[in-house]
Every structure is written in C-alpha cells, then in structure tokens.
Amino acid sequence: MNFTSPKLLGRVALMAGALGLAACNDLDEYNPSNATAESVWTTPEGFVTVVNAAYSEQRTWYGHEDGIMMSEVGTDLWFNRDKNTYAMQLTQYQGLNSGAGNPNRIWAQLWKAINLCNAGINRINQAGFTNANTRNQREGELRFLRAFYYWHIVETWGGVMLRTEETQAPITTAVRSSVPEFYNLIINDLQFAANNLPVSWGNEYSRATKKAAMGFLARAYLSRAYYSSGSEAQQYFTLARNAANEVIRNKATLLTDLRANYADLWAQANNKTLGRDGGEGLYVVSFSTNPGLNYSDNGTRLFHVFQAPYNGKPGLESSVAYGYESSRRLMPTRTLLDLYDQTRDNRYDGSFQEVWLANRTTPYTWTAADANTYQKDPSIVGRQIRQGDTAMVVTKRAIPNKRLKPYVVYDRDDVYNANGTIKTGLNYVNLKKFWDTSRSAANVQNGTNDIVVMRLAEMYLIAAEAENQLGNNAAAADLVNVLRVRAAKKTPVDYSQAMRVTAADITPDFILDERAREFAGEYIRWFDVKRMKNNQNFASYIKARNPDITQVQEFHRLRPIRQEELNALQNAGEFGQNPGY
Numbered sequence: 001m002n003f004t005s006p007k008l009l010g011r012v013a014l015m016a017g018a019l020g021l022a023a024c025n026d027l028d029e030y031n032p033s034n035a036t037a038e039s040v041w042t043t044p045e046g047f048v049t050v051v052n053a054a055y056s057e058q059r060t061w062y063g064h065e066d067g068i069m070m071s072e073v074g075t076d077l078w079f080n081r082d083k084n085t086y087a088m089q090l091t092q093y094q095g096l097n098s099g100a101g102n103p104n105r106i107w108a109q110l111w112k113a114i115n116l117c118n119a120g121i122n123r124i125n126q127a128g129f130t131n132a133n134t135r136n137q138r139e140g141e142l143r144f145l146r147a148f149y150y151w152h153i154v155e156t157w158g159g160v161m162l163r164t165e166e167t168q169a170p171i172t173t174a175v176r177s178s179v180p181e182f183y184n185l186i187i188n189d190l191q192f193a194a195n196n197l198p199v200s201w202g203n204e205y206s207r208a209t210k211k212a213a214m215g216f217l218a219r220a221y222l223s224r225a226y227y228s229s230g231s232e233a234q235q236y237f238t239l240a241r242n243a244a245n246e247v248i249r250n251k252a253t254l255l256t257d258l259r260a261n262y263a264d265l266w267a268q269a270n271n272k273t274l275g276r277d278g279g280e281g282l283y284v285v286s287f288s289t290n291p292g293l294n295y296s297d298n299g300t301r302l303f304h305v306f307q308a309p310y311n312g313k314p315g316l317e318s319s320v321a322y323g324y325e326s327s328r329r330l331m332p333t334r335t336l337l338d339l340y341d342q343t344r345d346n347r348y349d350g351s352f353q354e355v356w357l358a359n360r361t362t363p364y365t366w367t368a369a370d371a372n373t374y375q376k377d378p379s380i381v382g383r384q385i386r387q388g389d390t391a392m393v394v395t396k397r398a399i400p401n402k403r404l405k406p407y408v409v410y411d412r413d414d415v416y417n418a419n420g421t422i423k424t425g426l427n428y429v430n431l432k433k434f435w436d437t438s439r440s441a442a443n444v445q446n447g448t449n450d451i452v453v454m455r456l457a458e459m460y461l462i463a464a465e466a467e468n469q470l471g472n473n474a475a476a477a478d479l480v481n482v483l484r485v486r487a488a489k490k491t492p493v494d495y496s497q498a499m500r501v502t503a504a505d506i507t508p509d510f511i512l513d514e515r516a517r518e519f520a521g522e523y524i525r526w527f528d529v530k531r532m533k534n535n536q537n538f539a540s541y542i543k544a545r546n547p548d549i550t551q552v553q554e555f556h557r558l559r560p561i562r563q564e565e566l567n568a569l570q571n572a573g574e575f576g577q578n579p580g581y
Contacts, residue, residue, distance in 0.1 A: 037123065044134065047127035050120040051138050054145045055206075057113035061106060061152070062285040062451040062523060063300035065329060069102045070156065070559075071523045074552065076545035077336040077516060078525075081308075081328050083425040083548070091330075093551040097581055098563035103156070107562050110149050117146035119166040140196035143189035144208040144216070150189075151220060154182040155527055158558045158578060172570045183224040190217040200255055205275045206286035206450070211247060211254040215282040215454050218243035218462050225469065226531050234470060241466035244459040247282070256282060256456050262487050263350030266433045271449045282454040289438070289448045299446035300436070305329045306521055308353075308394065308430035313408050314370060315358030315391030318442040322359065323435055327445070331428035334416040335545040336520060337396035339513050344495040347487045347517050353430040358391035366406070377403045394429050421547045431521055457483055457518055465511050465532075473503035480506070480514055487517075508532055530557045555580025 040046040061067035072078055073091040080091050089096040090103075120142040129135035153160065162177035162185065193213035201207040218240055225236035251257050255277040259265050265280060275284030287300045294300075304327040311318040311325055318325070332352075340348035358364065364385040371381050383406045385391050392408040393399070394415075402409040410427040417423055436447035460479045467476035481500045488499040501510075515528050533541045539552045560581035566572040 037119070041120075041123055041127055043128050044130075044138075047120070047124065047129075047138065050116060050123075051141050054113060054116040054120060054142055057109045057116075058148075058285045058453075059287075059294075059300075060109040062453055063287060063302055063447075064298070065301060065305050065327075066102050066106055067523055068302070068305050068330070068521075070106055071527060072521060072525045073330065074542070074549065074556070075525045075529050076542055077333055077520060078330045079333055079422060079425070079546060079548050081331040081425050081428065083422055086329060092549055093553070093556055096556065096560065098560040098566065098577060100560065103559045104562040104564070107157070107565070110153055113149045114146060114153075114163060115167050117142045117149065118164060121146070121164075122166045136196040137198060140193040140213070141208050144193035144197065144213050147186040147189035147193070147220070148208075148216060150182055150186050151216070151223070154179055154186070155223060155530070156559050157561060160561065161575075170568075172568065174569055174571070174575050176575060179227050180224075183220060183227070186220050187217065187224070190220055199253070200277050202277075205277070206284050208283065209254075211256050212283035212454070214243060214247050214254070215456075215459060218247065218459060219454070222462050222466060223527075223531060225466070226534055237466040237469045241463050241470065244463035244466070247456070247459045248463070251456060256280065258456055258482075258486060260486070261350075262347050265452075265455075266350060266435070268435070268437045268449075271438075274452050274455075275450055280455045280457065281450075281452045282456055282458075283452075285451045285453055287448045287450060294446075294448070299448050300451060301327065301445065301447060302434045302451060303436040303447050303449070304445070306331075306431035306434065308428055309426070310356055310392065310430075313356075313392050314366070314374070315360055315364040315385035315387075315389065315407070316356060317360050319359050320437050320439050320442050320444075321435075322356070323430075323432075324439075324442065324445060331422070331425055332431065332520075333422075333546050333548075334396070334412065334420045336516060337412075337429060339517050340396075342396070344489055344498055345484075345487050345517065346489045350487075351431060351433050351520060353432040354393055354395045355390060356392040356394075358385045358387050358389045361387055363387070364391075374408050375403060376405075379404070380406050394427055396429055419547060420545075433521055451523075453523065455522075461511065461515055461518065464506070464514075465508075468506050468508060468511060473506040476506045476511075477501050477503050480511075483514070483518060553580065 041050055061070065069087050069090045073087070074093060080086055080088070085092070085094070087102060088094040089100040121139060124135065124139050159176050159179045159182065161174040162182055164185065190213050193208065194210055194217055197208055197210045197213050199210050201209060221236050221240035221243055225233050225240060228236060247254065257278060257280065259280050264270055265274065273279050274281040275286065288294050304324055307323045307325045307328045309325050309328065310316045310322055342348045366376070366380050366383050368378070368381050371378060385407060390407045394410045396412050398413055399405070399409050399411040402411060415423060415428055434449070436449045438448060460482050464476040464479040467473070467479065484499040484501065485496045488494070488496040490496070512528060512532050516525065519525070529541065530538060534557070536554055538557050539554050542549055542552050558578045560578055566575065566577065569575055
C-alpha cells in the first residue's frame, strides 16, 4: 500500500526545489500553493510530507530499467537481447564516459533525494514534535533513506562529496570524502534507524522498518569490510555476520520469514504480501494498483526487461499471462543458466520459463514454409498445435532429434556458441520472476507489482560470506544450506540432502555463484561482483564468464561522474574525475 501518492510526493519535492533545496536545477519550478518549508514543516502533520517525499526517488531506480542497467548489467549474468547496443555504455562498457545517459540521470535523482533527507534531518527539531518516540521514528525514516541513497552513491561513484546539510543555494565547489567517511555516516544513520524505527507500520508496509534498517546495516558492514585489510577488515566482517545473524535469530519478532517454496516468491497472488508483516521482504518499494497514484504514469516496468519473444510463433499470441515483449532489453548468459542444476534446484524452474503452451484458441497447422523456417523435418507438415499443447521450448539443455519435435525448439546450441558467446540473441530462455499478470490487457505497459529491494534470504548469504572471510566455512555452509534445502525439489524425488554443501565447497566464488542463483535480476549483481572481485580481477572475471563483453576494464568498478557536475564546479580540476575516465 502506498502511504502517500508518489505524484503528490513529486509535488512536495517540487516545493522543496522552489525553496532552494536542490543544489542545481535547470527547470523553472512552480509552487502553486505558495507553501514554504517554514509554514508546512513546522508541525508533525506537515513534517511528514518531507519524510514521504524522501521516499519518492527510490522509484527512479527500483521498478524501472535505469536501475537494472546500473545494478545488473555489465556482469557475468546478462547481455543485450539480439546482441544490440541498447545502453551499451553499461551493458558492454562501450563508450562509458562522463556524458553517458543512465549514470547521469540516476546521479541527479539520488542527490535530489539526499537533499530532501538532509532538509528533514536538519529541520526536525523545529517541527513541533511533543512525542519523542514519534519524532525519532520520523528521523529514523529519514536517516535510513539517507543511508540507503548514500550506499548507492558510494558504491557506484566512490568517494565523491558527502553532504549532511540542506543545500539552499547552488554550490560551485565540492570536496571529496573518502569511502570510509561515507560508511561512517551510513552505519551511524542505520544504527539510529534500527534503534528507533518500529517493527511494523501496518498497512503502510513500504515505509522503512526495524528489519529494513537491520538488514541494510548488515549489507553496509559487509560492503565496508572490502575497503579494509587485516584486522580492520576482520572487524567489519564480524560486524556483518553478527548483524545478519541478529536478523535471522529475531525473524519472528521482526515479522519476517523465508517462504517455504522459492517459486512462491514470484507468484502474482503473493506479490503484495512480500513486504507485509510475515513476508520475506525486509524492504520493498511499493506501487499502487491504482496507476494514477504511482510515481509516474509508467508505474513499474521491470517485467519488460527480461522478457523473451513469443508472439507470432506457431500456436502463440500475445497475452497478459506470457508478458509484454515490445520493450525487451536483456537475455541471460550461458554462464547464468549453467549455474543451476535444473534436476535438483527448484530456483531454476521458479525463475525461468522454458516451456510455452499454445494459447491461441484456433489450432495451428504446420506448413512447409514454417517447417523450413523452424528447421523441422518435413514429416511434421500438416500436424496441429492445439490450445494447451506444447508450442515452444527454449532451453539451456541440448535437445536430441529436435527436428522431429512438433513444436518450436531453441536449445543451448541454437542460442550459444561453443565458447559461450551468443549467436544471434533473437531467442533465449525467459526470466519470469517479475511477470506482472495483474495488468488489464496484454498491451498494457504499466505494471503495479511491488519491487523487493532486500529479502531475508540475503541475510543468510551475507552471514555466509562473512563467515568465509573469517575462516569459518562450516558455519558458512550451514547458512547456505538453509537456502539450498528450501530450493531443493521435493517431488517426485526429495533432493534436500543432495543440495547440501559442506565446508569444503565454500569459497568466495561459490558464494558469488550462490548469490546469482538466489538473486538473479534483483538489482544487486553488479554490486556483488565489484565487491568480491576487487583485486585486479573484476574485468577478467566478467570477460571469462560473459565473453560477449570485451571492453570492460578494472577502472569500470566505478562509474564516471557526470560532466555537467564537473562543469558547474569552480574547482573541477581539484575535485577530479574518477580514474580511467
């Protein structure tokens, strides 16, 4: 449930801009109510508008393709469908520079959000709160959000400027802060949030809660550890392990739990329950089922990004159930598909679709022309595909005698070359996790599904990664096995025991693989790879596992600072661009 219309939040943000809260804004903004912060934010009821507004910019990252392009592509898991060059600066590292589109758009929105957080934190003591608990909850929300946005900034661009004061006029100079300084603020903010946020907001479930703050604190400790060495790194790995385990131990009190079946996470009927009390989501970005109340008329479009083509294939036509394919962007690499043991691991079937059943009401009859197009044996000419029959199989396996199958087949040898590169990218296995079957018609582009930013499952893998770094592989295996047993197929054969791993299996690369199996497509892979491949092996790791990416270099572990920002600085030379750009 959206606690406030994101479109209304946008108007609050515009009011903030009119008050000079944005550091730099090229738009002429209009404040029709003539409201000012001094008149609105001086009561608890009015102050909540700045808190609500601070949430709004999450939706520029989570729920839209810009965020996916910033956090999933350019890794070992995804490449452009059709081998095209859409967003090639991020998907392929071609021409990634300070003028590139996606990083620049996101940069501006994140700083807008940071300034709203700072405005609220700086002004909360003038908001007239008489109840200390309510005051601290609102500050907890703002400090959670500031940490949330700053984590995205520091992990994307590194040690840039660190602002904790409301910006009320254009700033023409900037000073870099170190990554440890960023994390000092992030950790301090999350500790305050964890100590002051409620366990539940009831129906306003997409507000930050105690479990969200505790979960992000564990992630922050883990991220911070990789910027240190020796005993200091061990200190942060210990903090990460302890913070993640605290969430796990207290999951009942925190009103969260793992779903019994991995596939159920992505069932349409369960989407609006994941962030509610008892759901697996520690933090979600919600979208209203009333499209008019969403951040923009686009709603969420995550379900577009990983869609595979199907419309027009024999026996198949466009449908709500099978997805919207006109804005397809990404396809899986062979590396990603081969990470799953499809026989034992239910996460593959829960995440991907290989079999497409005919959905046309009129039977399709094979013609000689279509048999030739789909490389079929002439013996299938005249055979029919009726509604409910298998119409198409796109699979990571090699299919023998596929010419004789009375349906379309694309197997691994049709999609990938022997060296793992993609042949044409025209057809591929479909990631179905984010399908939105609540849309009213097949051609409706705007979705309303909530986006899960962090799940309880991540706590198990954060703790496991930290235990591995601390030399406790047996403990790491126990944590990983909770998720692997959950993922094991139970019928007709129970593979729970076969899915278990031992201490001998635990390595950093195994954990990175396990994170791919669990979180493919969930806005985290680029951050995982840059975190764990931080010793001059970032580029080689990606090239080896995604051989269609050939231009990645070590300095790409950071994005370039947008040129407009540098052009506006009087001390741009001193501030400097990120290395390599």
